[in-house]
Amino acid sequence: MGRIFISAAHGGIEAGRTDPGAIAGGTTEAREMILLRDLIVVELRARSFEVLSVPDDLSAAQTIAWINARGRATDVALEIQMNAASNPSVRGASVYYITTNSDRKSNAELVLMGLLRRVTQLPNRGVKPDTESGLGRLIFCRQVAIASLAMEVGFLTNPEDRALLQTRRREFAAGIASGLESWSRVVDPGKAPAPEPTYPAINININGQQYQEQGILINGNAHIPIDLVDRLRIDLSKAPDVRRITYRRVVYVKAIELRDFHISINWDAANRTLNLRSISVICSGQFDKIVGNGNTSEVQLQLFLRNNNENALVQFPDIPKLYREEGSIEGINYDIAFCQMCVETGFLRFGGDIKPQQNNFAGLGTAGGGGDAASFESARIGVRAHIQHLKAYASLEPLVQPVVAPRFRFVTRGVATVIDQLSGRWSADLDYGAKITAMLKRLYESAGLL
Missing domain, CATH: 1.10.530 (Lysozyme)
Structure with a gap:
């Protein structure tokens, strides 16, 4: 049976100080998530799952490194957090998954529905690709090597969500544990793992033209050969957190990492093809210049x-x-x-x-x-x-x-x-x-x- 990693967002040391996350209603996001995380761990262990709880004093980067040093192909990882909004009426739960990964989207639905079936008063904000988060990417979804999701259990700034969590924390924990149990059994149905991984090949299309070399699909995420990255004139030295893997003597990187270099990433599941696309306005270096012309109608x-x-x-x-x-x-x-x-x-x-x-x-x-x-x-x-x-x-x-x-x-x-x-x-x-x-x-x- 695969193991489950649980991380409570915030609470670690960032920029030399403890990061409390959002603050509202006389409490902090870090405190609320640590309390919830501890109950989820108890619930899962009661169901005979092996659970690894990420230490509270780690930074976001250290959290990812801690999981990656211990994770196995059959494990899953969830980070729980709360959102905050200037409008206190905004509320509800959602789960973020790495964009373009249809498997991870299905996994996110399992985890979210586990919570919502148990806490029916909590509004459903749906599952979302991490490109729809505030920063356009979530490093927990992108950089954790095993299957990973980031869950927002509600809005700390909303009095109803905050009261629900504080008065029914055990039900939150039981619901999330049920979702995690379903997800874990999808990733590891109990079959013995192969002695060495074998990854399926995928086709690559660049601006409408088929690339001669193929990529591979790892854990539902498309990976491309490093030679293609070089051909696109992308300098990954500016992205030190990008993980490289070697498979059959070829170095690959996760395709979604190219999005930060203004490359569009789309997955055609029917044809098992990764479509990469760029446009002149993006590549010309004018993308972020405030003085200029718009491009939309x-x-x-x-x-x-x-x-x-x-x-x-x-x-x-x-x-x-x-x-x-x-x-x-x-x-x-x-x-x-x-x-x-x-x-x-x-x-x-x-x-x-x-x-x-x-x-x-x-x-x-x-x-x-x-x-x-x-x-x-x-x-x-x-x-x-x-x-x-x-x-x-x-x-x-x-x-x-x-x-x-x-x-x-x-x-x-x-x-x-x-x-x-x-x-x-x-x-x-x-x-x-x-x-x-x-x-x-x-x-x-x-x-x-x-």
Whole structure:
């Protein structure tokens, strides 16, 4: 029987201090997940499973290394965590799996349903590829060598989810244990493992052309020969965490790692073919430059917004048109501005202290520096203020239209020409730029541009 690894997210040492994770309601994510993890371990051991509990004081990177040093092909690994949102009404459970892996998606459904059948009051947020997480990737899903999933058991910032967990923790543990039991039996049905692994071959297609060499499928994840990585002029020295494996004297890497180098990854299960694709706008080095042109149509922006919030266009039906027009007038990449709006407002769900009627789509402050967020007379003026504030950061050029951005004059012009340079400036969140970049990749994939 395969073993089960359980990790409680946060609680370890990150950047020299203990990482508490989210904080809300007089408690921390780390505390709640450690308590839940301990009960899951007890429940699984009562069912005769061998469980390995990851030590609490390890960093995220150390956690992965700890599992990889001990994991076997028949083992599974789950990390449990809670989410947080500026809107306290957001709630529910979900499970993230490594994108393009249909096997792992099915596994995620087993784990999630195990919890939801036991705690029926918990809303179902579904299983999601890790590309839909805030940063566009989850290292627990990507870098753990054995089959792995990341589970959000609810939102710590939601009083109902928090109360459910704290009053019915044993039921949460029993439900998750049931899901893990089902998953583990799928991965290891009890048959004796082969003495040496044999991985099935897969075809590789690059921009519509078949690649001469084949890849392999390991644990449901497509792997490609390192020679192909070199041919694509991708320098993996900039990604030291990418794992390499040797199989029959050929070095392979997980194909999904190329996504961070602006390569689209799609799996055609019917033809056992991995499709890789890139576009000129991505490869030209203009992807993250704030000054420039957008690449999407109004319809593509509408579909992207509607697919992520079916009610988004009810109150703001012209928002894609406004971003395209206002961005083009000032020479700002409207795709980037639009994605920043999606990050800031949660696809126009808002929440927190900014209300929809304020027409503030980017968390803009007032000129006086007070705690209140700015308000604008219309959606167009709100979008215009957003575009102008971006131009203040990204360009030395004067505005084309009269200034409406309340803090335009306070920005040191030209200090943030690319998305990542907005981190720590537009927002105190040092991952702010990475979140916008991840959203931009999702937009381009939705539009068929990547």
